[in-house]
Amino acid sequence: MQRVDCDVLVVGSGAAGLATAVCAAHRGLRVVVAEKEPVFGGTTALSGGWMWVPNNGPARRAGVEDSVEKARTYLLHEAGPHFDAERVESFLAAAPRAVEFYETRTALEFDLGPTFADYHPDAPGGMPGGRSVVARPFDGRALGREIARLRPPLREITFLGMMIGSGKELQHFFNVTRSPVSMWYVGRLLLKFARDMILYRRPMRLVNGNALIGRLAKSCFDRNVPIWTGAPVTRLLTDAQGRVTGARVEASAGPSEVHAARGVVIAAGGFPQDAVRRKELLPHAPSGHEHVSPAPPGNTGDGLRLGEAAGGVVDTSLPHAAALVPVSRPLRPDGTSGTFPHFVDRYKPGIIAVTRSGRRFANEANSYHDFCQAMIRRCAEEGSENAAWLVADHRAYRKYGLGFAKPAPVPYGHLVRSGYLLTGRTLAELAARFGADARQLEQTVADFNRHARLGEDPEFRRGTTAYNRSLGDPDHRPNPSLGPLDEGPFFAVRLHIGDLGTFAGLRTNGNGEVLGRDGRAIGGLYAVGNDALSIMGGNYPGPGITLGPAITFGYIIARHLAGAND
16 A cells, blocks of 8 residues: 655545645645546536635726625525524635635636626625636646646537637627627637647637636646546545544555645535435435436545545535536437536527426526526426426527527537427427427417517516626617517427535535534544535525635635644
8 A cells, every 4th residue: 555645635626626735735735636537627627617706806906896794795695594604704704815816826817707797686785796707718738738637628518619708708609690700709719729629639728617727727736736536535544533634545556545744625526426415405306316417427425425434514404405507418429418507598588498387487587596496396386397498489599599509500400300409380389399288388478578578577577687687688678688489480498407516515614624513623624615515505696606615715724724824
């Protein structure tokens, strides 16, 4: 058995793990990162990569007025009875300093989402934008050979394998056939992508979560932090007093005992692919298999089990154990089903969502978590399966796309033949395709259209918040999120319930230390990211509420491991 000595062992290589590693290395600690899968990046590498960090430096420099007090008010409203004062205060105090650290001491650079609103911007303390940042696009060639070990993006949200940034960049793709400027912009990106595929066999322009991981990994490598891949941690090592002193790692070079003088940090990504815990904690998945997650297959709850074995407690008291998102299942070339998270299409004019009853059930332009909660409630009321369908008319579909089905001029016949994209010349014909009540669907669309032409939605008030409008079509009037469905043929895509990460996790304190059953910190054991109980109280207040706390608590944990006060 090989022995490896270090100060800190980090279990997992998503944003939470790599952020902790680079912060600890900056403070002079010897760090090893152990990743179960053959690639590094975790769920972060597949994600949009946004980070919710109130009162951040990029926002202040852009003139956004925010404060700790305002953010605290918002989180108190959002978390309700599950508000964790100690950890929230720790997060709010450290978040601006963490962002400054990453900007000045690492390869991480941020772009601000000035109009990317909190998901409940009209709630006390809510903001119409400025609390969310994303990693600036990154040239993957800076990683050298290590680019081969970076987890590629989720293929379903790429275009021919090319990553597309959110915000203005995505808008250029929507306008490519209508704007010479957008055509030039997209054409330039496609040429770079073609060059990269010829020279490197993968895109080198990294955006979103891939850019965040690329920048954090570059920072780790610059500080000589090894990232072991194909190296699952199988058990923690403890001393006679119960302090965690390291772990057994099944590294590719052979089994190793890693002795970590300062501690072990669990950052293994929660339990999105653990069918047993899903069955226990997700009511909409009674067998554990009705839930569809785009998370990597290795996110099977290993970190939670390691923490429990050391005396930690997985807190399951939150009203929602996961951050839910609607997903559809396009067929891949190898015959397997992919996962497409619906972040953008629901907000566009000319698109609505219905259950099999043919009725709408939610404000389609609300957050994915709120949308899924409404979908689950309606399906329970109707006694039907947890499924819904996004419905679009021809004009909306060809302008904005529908899920994995891309807008014009991209062909879609193969998606119809595979059964992913349903179509009908009339609404009644479309309803028959997915077994909906045809008369009710026709009535639903007629009622919706009558008000949508005026930019109104009296049933669900779609388009009345800054968040609803921020992801609509800025060129559509009078309401960027509302438009009638009146031009056949009509199209539909089936939606399932999925997640963007899990909320239930190990109980921790304001330093990120794992707490035992007696409420005391377990010496030498920390948890961060989705392995730690969410500070959001089982709610989803804004874009990046998983990754923002992840990089902030990585900073906090590293500071505590080093015994620092700054």
